[in-house]
Amino acid sequence: MLMPDTQHLTADELDLLLVGTPAPRATLHIETCxxxxxxxxxxxxxxxxxxxxxxxxxxxxxxDRVMRQVIVSSRAPQVVATRTPREVxxxxxxxxxxxxxxxxxTAGFAWAAANQTEALAWVTPGLRSFGQSLWISLQTVxxxxxxxxxxxTVSSAFAxxxxxxxxxxxxxxxxxxxxIGFRQILTEPATDAGL
Amino acid sequence: MAELAAPDWRGLTDQEVVQHxxxxxxxxxxxxxxxxxxxxxxxxxxxxxxxxxxEDLTQETxxxxxxxxxxxxxEYKFSSWIFKIANNAAIDHLRRRQLxxxxxxxxxHAESSEAVEATxxxxxxxxxxxxxxxxxxxxxxxxxxxxxxxxPEYRSCILLRHVEGRAYEEIAExxxxxxxxxxxxxxxxxxxxxLMLAEVRES
Numbered sequence: 001m002l003m004p005d006t007q008h009l010t011a012d013e014l015d016l017l018l019v020g021t022p023a024p025r026a027t028l029h030i031e032t033c034x035x036x037x038x039x040x041x042x043x044x045x046x047x048x049x050x051x052x053x054x055x056x057x058x059x060x061x062x063x064d065r066v067m068r069q070v071i072v073s074s075r076a077p078q079v080v081a082t083r084t085p086r087e088v089x090x091x092x093x094x095x096x097x098x099x100x101x102x103x104x105x106t107a108g109f110a111w112a113a114a115n116q117t118e119a120l121a122w123v124t125p126g127l128r129s130f131g132q133s134l135w136i137s138l139q140t141v142x143x144x145x146x147x148x149x150x151x152x153t154v155s156s157a158f159a160x161x162x163x164x165x166x167x168x169x170x171x172x173x174x175x176x177x178x179x180i181g182f183r184q185i186l187t188e189p190a191t192d193a194g195l
Numbered sequence: 196m197a198e199l200a201a202p203d204w205r206g207l208t209d210q211e212v213v214q215h216x217x218x219x220x221x222x223x224x225x226x227x228x229x230x231x232x233x234x235x236x237x238x239x240x241x242x243x244x245x246x247x248x249x250e251d252l253t254q255e256t257x258x259x260x261x262x263x264x265x266x267x268x269x270e271y272k273f274s275s276w277i278f279k280i281a282n283n284a285a286i287d288h289l290r291r292r293q294l295x296x297x298x299x300x301x302x303x304h305a306e307s308s309e310a311v312e313a314t315x316x317x318x319x320x321x322x323x324x325x326x327x328x329x330x331x332x333x334x335x336x337x338x339x340x341x342x343x344x345x346x347p348e349y350r351s352c353i354l355l356r357h358v359e360g361r362a363y364e365e366i367a368e369x370x371x372x373x374x375x376x377x378x379x380x381x382x383x384x385x386x387x388x389x390l391m392l393a394e395v396r397e398s
Binding site: 011012014015038039042043045046047049050051052053055056057058059062063065066067069070071072073074085087088 | 236258265334339
């Protein structure tokens with residue numbers, strides 16, 4: 001048999017009850033606790049009454065009275081960047097990251113300049129090994145590609161200068177269409193702070 | 196120079212209307228007034244509970260906001276900005292009034308018994324509250340009266356939350372308060388209103 005839950009609902013749990021997303025414990029508790037049930041009912045009444053309070057209006061001519069004291073801006077039209085707090089935070093993070101990265105690279109160069117022999121001793125074997133790996137990779141990729149069934153079709157697209165031009169134009173058109181498409185997708189919808 | 200056609204104001208966001216105001220369009224200023232005069236006046240009235248005073252404070256709020264429109268930062272909601280200024284105006288007034296009617300024993304600066312007596316007579320007499328209580332027959336009115344008894348900070352938080360429907364985070368930003376404090380104020384305000392409502396029900 002389940003023990004009755006004797007701990008009354010917290011303010012946060014009452015909050016969740018109000019917005020209709022109660023925690024399972026709250027739902028169970030309220031079935032057995034008169035005090036919390038009453039509190040929740042009163043809460044709903046209070047909040048309901050507040051939400052129903054009528055909007056009030058200032059007296060007639062309010063806008064004119066305000067405008068008599070307002071100096072209308074005469075600033076020249078200009079584009080003002082609209083950034084959300086998230087964008088501002090992201091820009092700050094990006095700036096801090098760039099600063100850190102840039103600092104590390106600069107420090108690395110400064111150290112290498114001051115210790116050229118040691119730096120070369122570290123870098124030369126690595127560069128040699130990287131160059132060899134790159135060359136082997138390129139050979140493997142080209143050998144694999146030339147054995148593919150589509151290779152002859154693709155190579156024929158570059159067989160003559162006119163075909164090269166045609167292919168370049170087609171690729172360019174696809175690239176521009178892609179850019180326009182992305183721009184449409186990524187454009188932020190306008191947000192309204194109005195009531 | 197050809198006059199630019201008037202835009203369809205209703206279709207514009209607040210930020211866009213502000214952009215029009217910034218280039219000197221008076222109609223844009225009027226549009227902002229028209230959008231916010233009711234919510235701002237309602238908020239201030241429910242804070243100070245005096246129509247004439249609420250109108251003065253609302254006017255003061257709009258004059259302050261519209262004259263400082265150049266300093267509006269579009270990454271924030273215009274509504275948050277104007278409510279913040281309106282709330283500050285109301286709170287400042289309530290604090291000043293509290294100072295005016297602070298002591299039931301006369302001014303602390305009074306140097307003679309006559310001076311003490313004279314300043315004691317200047318205390319707010321709560322007639323408005325009594326009158327409100329007599330005339331408050333419906334729940335909404337009772338709630339409004341009970342709101343007047345809350346601390347001003349509780350009052351602004353609960354009005355913004357449950358009348359204006361603002362999120363806790365937005366209220367915290369508007370009132371420059373930590374989120375936890377905003378939640379506590381709202382919970383306490385609701386608790387006091389619940390008690391009042393329970394009393395009314397019992398009587």
